[in-house]
Amino acid sequence: MGVFFLCIIFSVQAQKNNSVLEIAEQKERLGKIDTAINLISENIPLANAKTEVYKLLVKRGYLFMSKNKNSEAEQDFDKAINTLADSNQAYAAKGYLYLKIGKFFLSIENFDKAIERGSNHISVYFCRAHALWDVKDYEKAMQGLEKVLLLDKTHPDANYLKGRILARTGKHKEALPWYDKALYLQPQSKIAEVSGYRVVAYYSVGDYQKAEEDLQKSLDGGMNRDEITFAMTEVQRKKYYKK
Secondary structure, X not given: OOHHHXXXXXXXXXXXXXHHHHHHHHHXXXXXXXXXXXXXXXXXXXXXXXXXXXXXHHHHHHHHHHOOOHHHHHXXXXXXXXXOOOOOHHHHHHHHHHHHOOOHHHHHHHHHHHHHOOOOOHHHHHHHHHHHHHOOOHHXXXXXXXXXXXXXXXXXXXXXXXXXXXXXXXXXXXXXHHHHHHXXXXXXXXXXXXXXXXXXXXXXXXXXXXXXXXXXHHHHOOOOOHHHHHHHHHHHHXXXXXX
């Protein structure tokens, strides 16, 4: 069989696998996740090139994740890594998976491997920073956020998390501008949460009026966490003693 004919076969096969991914993504958008998984499963044995097997495995892994079938997702990502060990997408996928299920050190480890293999995706840097926040490594988390903000200074969650890290490390005054920017950038669904944490910063710097205003926004939005409840109690106590 000639080289030219082989190239034609692989080209057709690649087009076929690309169309499989496209159809699977269409099914995913329609909420037909199981149909998308079955389609990919049927076509993995038909793929000739390692790169195509890799793409199908990574995609199926993400689909399993969306169904909370986390062990199946992990298996697919591991198979993808065994197929193409030098590629970064499967390592990044494992990072997202471990972050989702609370295995933060494994998440960081896999994000590091993705970055070592050339990943420069902003979500990898942000999610790695978030995992570092979760293990209370605030210095490295902040370094990761600086990388994210260098790539996108309007990243809503990076601005918010930077505010939270500054506040958590006692820098409440420095945290306020980041909360302000995050509130401007965040969707309406997250305003109550960000306002709630800004309450703590306002309370800590002694601005009880603004703290009370944020408390009302937060409570109206359904925010109810221990830090917010504590701040609410303290603001009300301060107001009582000022009378």
